[in-house]
Amino acid sequence: MPELPEVETTRRGIEPHVVGQRVTKVVVRDRRLRWPVPESFEPSIVGNTIVSVDRRAKYLIVDVGEGHFLIHLGMSGSLRILPTLIEPEAHDHVDVIFENGTAMRYNDPRRFGSMHWVDGNPAEHWLLAELGPEPLSEAFNASWLHDLARRRKGPVKNFIMQQSVVVGVGNIYASEALFISGIHPNRPAGRVSRERYARLVDAIKLTLSQAIEVGGTTLRDFVDANGAPGYFSQKLKVYGRDGEACVECGRAIRKRVIGQRSSFFCPTCQR
DNA sequence: CTTTACGCCTGACGGC
DNA sequence: TGCCGTCAGGCGTAAA
The missing domain is CATH 1.10.8.50 (Helicase, Ruva Protein; domain 3)
Structure with missing residues (x-):
């Protein structure tokens, strides 16, 4: 589903709602994505405050200070901001719940998307390391x-x-x-x-x-x-x-x- | 090295 | 209505 504009649209949509928010809970109700979401995903994030949400290619990179997590939307993934926690529906794989009661919910029916926790520099992560230039940058000419x-x-x-x-x-x-x-x-x-x-x-x-x-x-x-x-x-x-x-x-x-x-x-x- | 074909999945749609 | 084949914003991997 999403190409770069859709991922950037998603980034701009979630950024103001999550930056500065402290994560109190992460719920993974279905780990089956392109790669299984590891058990260590939740404890890595909980307790941290979101520093920034960036995009590289079709990946969203969420900086939580202590590390980053990567989100790919695959063909059918989407992220929604929930003003209050509501009952999950089909294919609602992951909730990131914030101290103020709001949440960010990841839904992906086809499960071609992914979530990764990254220690260290995300640009060196194997998923990002070999990528070409950003199309809207000077390097792409x-x-x-x-x-x-x-x-x-x-x-x-x-x-x-x-x-x-x-x-x-x-x-x-x-x-x-x-x-x-x-x-x-x-x-x-x-x-x-x-x-x-x-x-x-x-x-x-x-x-x-x-x-x-x-x-x-x-x-x-x-x-x-x-x-x-x-x-x-x-x-x-x-x-x-x-x-x-x-x-x-x-x-x-x-x-x-x-x-x-x-x-x-x-x-x-x-x- | 480049290029190709194949899966991975669910859901929507059209034809019968 | 129901069933069945086809197709869909991506991309890693194996093989040619």
Whole structure:
């Protein structure tokens, strides 16, 4: 479910409610996530006060002073802020309960998400250590992409979805950014010119920024920390629009599976 | 090294 | 209504 904009939306939603809050209790009612939540998870956190909530790629990093915990939302995960503790429902895996009576609740039906406790520097944790640059940073630019793409034969769409190339670009925004920059998703990554990579970089930054501004994309079930959906789905130009008219040329948007993922593009506008 | 295919899961939806 | 196949915002892993 969540790509970078949805994770950032979640981060912004929970941050003001949890920073400065002291954790009095952590309840893990279902440890079955992508990796089992260890028994040591709760005692590591309890008693600490939340210092900050940061994001790296699609991971949320919660600093509790004594260490950090990482949260990944997988395909179907969400975090909610509860003003008061209410009865848990299906797939409510974890509650982090605060001294003031509020709580942060993690729900994940498909269980592709994860929670990790990290001693030491989280940037060196194995999940984060090999990640590429943040898409909204200066380090992500045309030179970086063009140089990395040399000799790569695989489709450019797969290339930009690899987290070692650039983080946070998932299946929706990859299709959108390629449409905006006029690049066919199936074109070999090594056969995209530097100039066109410059346009792709701009398109990725623009698409992600705009999506963050409106709270991300809700296709079926993404909600922010208050339970509200994101509105970027209304602005999607190609994703999920196969058969509809291209907003630029009017020809039908096509859908094709590339790298085992559905991809949407305009056969006329994208080369 | 890069690239590909496969699981891991539940739930929603469309067709019959 | 009910059943069944298909598909879904991710990504680690094994294998080619």
